[in-house]
Amino acid sequence: MDDCKVFDAWIGLTDVEYEGVFKWTNGSELSVLPPWAGGMPSNSGGNEHCVHTAATLVWNDIDCNELFGYTCEYL
Numbered sequence: 001m002d003d004c005k006v007f008d009a010w011i012g013l014t015d016v017e018y019e020g021v022f023k024w025t026n027g028s029e030l031s032v033l034p035p036w037a038g039g040m041p042s043n044s045g046g047n048e049h050c051v052h053t054a055a056t057l058v059w060n061d062i063d064c065n066e067l068f069g070y071t072c073e074y075l
């Protein structure tokens with residue numbers, strides 16, 4: 001494979017239940033210090049309740065209806 005690109009991807013983190021309280025979609029608490037992008041989470045427009053990684057691997061909250069790839073946890 002000669003092209004391995006980093007792209008936006010959902011990571012399964014959301015604050016849809018309580019604004020500003022981010023949890024994993026399996027209900028577990030966030031136990032790490034999030035590597036937020038500068039100024040994030042912003043809840044821009046009051047409608048950014050899902051978190052994705054940006055190209056530089058920092059995290060950003062954004063509208064849950066955006067179309068991105070996703071990241072899976074390997075168990």
Ligand SMILES: [Ca+2]
Nearest residue numbers: 042043061062
């Ligand atoms: Ca944001």
